[in-house]
Amino acid sequence: MSTDFALAARLDDLRREYDDLKARGLTLDLTRGKPSAEQLDLSEPLLALPGEGQHTAEDGTDTRNYGGLSGLLELRRIFAELLDVPVGQLLAQGNASLTLMYDTIVQALLFGVPGSDRPWSREEQVTFLCPVPGYDRHFAICEELGIRMVTVPMTPDGPDAEAVAALVAEDASIRGLWVVPTYANPDGAVVSETVARRLVSMPTAAPDFRIFWDNAYVVHHLTDVETPSVNAVALASDAGNPDRVFLYASTSKITFAGAGVAFFAASPANIDWYQAHLGIRSIGPDKVNQLRHAMFFRNADGVRAHMRRHREILAPKFSAVGEILTRRLSEAGVASWTEPLGGYFVSVDVVPGTASRVVQLAKDAGIALTPAGSTFPYHRDPQDRNIRLAPSMPPLDEVRAAMDGVATCILLAAAEAAAAITPSPA
Ligand code: PMP
Numbered sequence: 001m002s003t004d005f006a007l008a009a010r011l012d013d014l015r016r017e018y019d020d021l022k023a024r025g026l027t028l029d030l031t032r033g034k035p036s037a038e039q040l041d042l043s044e045p046l047l048a049l050p051g052e053g054q055h056t057a058e059d060g061t062d063t064r065n066y067g068g069l070s071g072l073l074e075l076r077r078i079f080a081e082l083l084d085v086p087v088g089q090l091l092a093q094g095n096a097s098l099t100l101m102y103d104t105i106v107q108a109l110l111f112g113v114p115g116s117d118r119p120w121s122r123e124e125q126v127t128f129l130c131p132v133p134g135y136d137r138h139f140a141i142c143e144e145l146g147i148r149m150v151t152v153p154m155t156p157d158g159p160d161a162e163a164v165a166a167l168v169a170e171d172a173s174i175r176g177l178w179v180v181p182t183y184a185n186p187d188g189a190v191v192s193e194t195v196a197r198r199l200v201s202m203p204t205a206a207p208d209f210r211i212f213w214d215n216a217y218v219v220h221h222l223t224d225v226e227t228p229s230v231n232a233v234a235l236a237s238d239a240g241n242p243d244r245v246f247l248y249a250s251t252s253k254i255t256f257a258g259a260g261v262a263f264f265a266a267s268p269a270n271i272d273w274y275q276a277h278l279g280i281r282s283i284g285p286d287k288v289n290q291l292r293h294a295m296f297f298r299n300a301d302g303v304r305a306h307m308r309r310h311r312e313i314l315a316p317k318f319s320a321v322g323e324i325l326t327r328r329l330s331e332a333g334v335a336s337w338t339e340p341l342g343g344y345f346v347s348v349d350v351v352p353g354t355a356s357r358v359v360q361l362a363k364d365a366g367i368a369l370t371p372a373g374s375t376f377p378y379h380r381d382p383q384d385r386n387i388r389l390a391p392s393m394p395p396l397d398e399v400r401a402a403m404d405g406v407a408t409c410i411l412l413a414a415a416e417a418a419a420a421i422t423p424s425p426a
Contacts, residue, residue: 003333007411008419014412018361021405026366028402033185033344033390035257035310042309043255049292063287069279072290075261081300082219083249084231085265091275093285097250097262101212102141104246104264107277108175108210109145114243114269115208120175128176128212129167131159133347133375133386135185138178138214142377148173149377154184158191161198172205176212182229183217186375186388187347188340196230201239211236213247217343219307220253222315225341226304233265242267251293253344254303254310261293317391317399321346324400328407334414346389347375354413355384361409367402 055064058074070076071092080087093100107113109121120126127148130139134154142149152163159179168174177199181191199211213232221227236244243266251260264274297303322339325348329335337348350358355372362369370388373379389406391399 004418004422007332007334007415008422010411011415011419014408014415017408018365018412021408022365024366026401026405028366028394028398028405029368030389030391030394030399030402030406031368031370032393033253034393035253036313036393036395038313038395039310039392040256042306042313043296046255046259046292046296049295050288054295055288055291057287057291061287063291066283068284068287069275069282071261071263071285072287072294074294075290076263078294078297078300078303079249079263080265082303083215083247083263083265084229085233085247089233089268089271090263090265091271091278092290093262093264095250095258095260095262095286095289096252097214097216097248097264098137098141100248100262100264101138101214101246103278103281104212104274105141105145105147105176107274108208111277113208113210114267114273117207120208123173123175125173126175127171127173128178129159129164129174130178130377131184132377133186133381133388134178135180135214136370136374136379138212139377147176150174151377154187154189155195156189158184158189158195159199161195161202165198165202168202168204168206168209170205174204174209175206176210178212178214179232180214180216181232182215182227183220183340183343185216185343186338186345186386188338188343188345190227190341191230191232193230193235196232196235197239200232200236200241200244209244211245213245215247215249216253218249219303220310220344221307221342222311222318223341227341233267237267243270246270254306255293255296259289261290314392316396317394318346320396320400321389321391321403324403324407328404329410332411332414335410344390344392346391348387348389348410349385350387350410351414351417352383352385354410354417355381355387357413357416358387358406358409361412362406365405365409367405367409369406 112119130149131154132151153160232245247265250262359372373381
């Protein structure tokens with residue numbers, strides 16, 4: 001019996017199972033990678049810091065006042081160690097690295113970057129390469145700013161470097177490449193040193209090509225394997241392309257997602273360029289928040305220890321996702337999924353043509369999933385196959401209930417598709 005035939009034969013049973021699921025009246029949400037309240041509680045002491053009378057930075061700066069555009073040195077030192085960049089090449093800014101990404105791209109459009117012949121907005125076309133599946137908010141920035149997106153495949157070692165190299169060598173409109181180097185959103189891939197070396201050294205037709213190296217999950221391990229990130233800024237410099245990398249990170253999923261600190265690192269020329277425009281836009285970042293973060297962590301080991309506490313909360317949720325998908329789906333062979341060693345997401349590939357149906361079925365059963373297509377530019381997954389799961393926010397029992405429901409939806413959508421292509425017995 002073919003798999004399709006076996007699945008199609010289960011259609012009635014799966015419909016009954018799905019009706020039972022709907023009858024449970026669930027309200028569950030796996031849409032976005034937010035930290036849970038329990039995780040946010042780990043950083044609760046921040047709310048009492050720096051404390052009345054504690055407003056002086058180690059260099060004597062009164063953090064309450066204007067100034068200090070680069071951010072507080074004591075906090076930059078901690079994150080320079082974690083990100084493996086020289087502290088002089090690292091800025092600490094506001095609460096969102098996404099804002100830094102948006103701002104650097106807007107600045108590039110308005111003014112050009114070091115090495116540009118003219119502002120990017122004066123080019124006939126600006127193109128970014130987008131590894132897929134990828135992060136929807138990266139794609140949203142490009143879409144809003146009129147940047148053409150061209151997809152390249154992800155591999156377990158990061159973006160397909162040969163595909164990228166071939167495109168950037170030929171097409172001078174390609175100005176950017178999105179990379180989430182550590183525990184990528186959504187597939188958990190980690191960029192290997194080989195891939196990183198290729199990306200920072202490949203010849204590019206554009207003189208001012210940049211890699212947007214979004215290291216959002218640099219210390220967000222889910223196992224004992226604390227995978228180190230490749231140091232792209234240093235590798236680019238060694239390769240003779242010191243200005244190629246813009247690196248971003250933040251404490252959004254370390255302390256408070258809405259009240260953390262974001263970081264930007266790059267070559268000295270890039271940092272000078274960014275700061276020159278930043279100095280017009282701002283008189284200085286929120287140094288009080290930076291001081292409280294520096295006091296809370298004390299040093300890089302403080303951050304590492306804090307992340308192990310996050311891991312204790314998160315790892316069981318990710319294990320539950322893997323365990324339930326394996327139990328419910330492996331025999332039917334209707335999906336494949338990632339088992340990430342860090343980060344916030346599980347990427348599931350279902351039967352081609354059924355991802356939107358799965359998300360709709362789940363929605364109708366009270367389980368909110370990230371819309372199908374979100375992991376692709378313009379929300380268009382050409383195979384309608386990829387679904388991003390974000391299990392961090394709900395409590396463990398809800399993650400379990402949601403995953404069991406999602407598995408039912410995946411099976412039902414696969415059976416419906418199989419029934420449509422399997423002629424019924426005469
Ligand atoms: N980059 C990636 C890859 C992310 O997954 C996220 C959050 N989902 C962000 C950036 C957002 O970071 P921030 O809160 O610092 O803006």
